[in-house]
Amino acid sequence: METTAAKSASFWASKKRQETIVNIFLYILAWVGAIIFLVPLIWMIVASLKTNTDVFLITLPIPPHWENYVKAWAPEGLGETFTTYSLNTIFITVVAIIGVLFSSTLVAYGFARFKFPGRDVLFLIMISTMMVPAQVTMIPTFVLFKYLGWLDSFKPLLVPTFFGGGAFNIFLIRQFFMTIPYELDDAAKIDGCNFFQILYIILLPLVKPALATVAIFSFVYNWNDFMNPLIYINSSSKYTLALGLQTFTTMYGSNYSSMMAASTIVLLPILAVFFFGQRYFIEGVATSGLKG
């Protein structure tokens, strides 16, 4: 015969009960964390619509000062507007994506579908370049571009993308290629396809998710890239959004609402691409980052 105390003790102690409590706690924790993570971005948008005097107060941006965006887009004293920066950045990003997609698919195809002496060693070397910090090659590469006369142009940012497009991208696409049964290649060969046709007609359409992932990651990388444009671009007419934004802060450093407006302008395309292409970010990283 159980006493009430014993009954309620066993009620709370039951495993199911414990697990439910923990579950609820974790749920709350996850949401609290999520809100904390969102605060900086929300703050950015809210602050961008306020006047500079209330920018730090915990008030709502009512009325919203949209003119901050207009002023940020064409700042006085800067010589260029965000139109210039945007066009430059769009150009660089689009060409870089093309370069990366073009060359990484070729290279991944070579590693995935062909047997040749040294293949595995070369592949290993490729993977290990992911562990080499970019700065190690930065100085000689800069010198190389200087001698080619490519300084102050977009070429140093774009040309390397056509030469492999990055170990991560090659790796990702190769993994996807390897999931496609060889029979498809064989059937195509029997039908008289050459290797290029196999790649472009048979294989690529089947790895579209991987291509989307590569494109999206390239987009984010090139859109946000600061160090490379900083090193290679001098004329402000060729500045990218990242460079333009940084210059903006050196001139308008204390005008927080303008800075937030400018930052929002730069981030908006990324946020948009992210929301529409979320799937490709998350699944792409998942497929590649595993057992290595």
Add this chain to the structure above:
Amino acid sequence: MADKVLKAKMKMSTHEALWGYTFITPWILGMIFFVGGPIIASFVLAFFDWDLISPAKFVGLKNFAFMFTRDPRFLKSLWNTIYFTIFSVPLGIVGSVIVALLMNQKWKTVRGLRTIYYLPSVTAGVASSIIWMMIFNPDFGLINSGLALLGIQGPKWLSSELWAKPAFIIMSLWGVGGNMIIYLAGLQGIPRQLYEAAEIDGAGMWDKFKFITIPMLTPIIFFNLILSIVGSFQVFTQAYVMTGGQGSPADSTLFYVLYLYQVAFKFHKMGYAAALALILFVIILVCTMLQFRFAGGWVHYEGELKK
């Protein structure tokens, strides 16, 4: 046409091999011109003095001697970077794993949560640095205002020698979502039977975590650790934007790559910069090799390494 002729004249395997090499040619060229070549060039350039205008002067080991004996900024920048790495990498990994565990629960809203946690890592760069500059503002920023509500006087963060680096570390934690996805995928790859078997043996939540989840995650943690360390040694954009390229205050945020940048592009000492780059390479190489060496002690493989 030529291909058909070639095919007839040689073995299938040679034919295949030639085509294989052809397809990876872009990468081979890229390696020669943009990776391997530069690494070798760095190695050579490190023994010269060069300002890009006058001819390069061979100086032997002078750059390295200077670096280690008479350049306080070298040691400072190295220390700053190591400090940053020691804190941001472990905290980042622990944070990413925790968030991944949370995102692995079976809640209806988990997809939205994943998006929210991943979002910040996509904004990395100048814009995010600016936002955080505001957040760390000593007088009105979010953090100090919040602390003030609790009656605590917040430090001067980016203006304080002591608190500037912690500010960068905190900022780096905003990006845990980036690695979270990797761990999430890893968690989802753990076979359910393991957990079920453990439950039959009477394992509780904590036991399952300790004896199944963690060991199964160790290979991923291992590679993530290597790449994270390499990444954190390359800290540049945030430091440049948030300190105007100076590494202020008093060089406390002069991270290694920021210093390298200054040496090369502000002081125009290409040889010395190459020497710095080389040291960075060696450090990372040694770090990575050490990690591989000690991997056996804690990384758990399921027994099958696909090859």
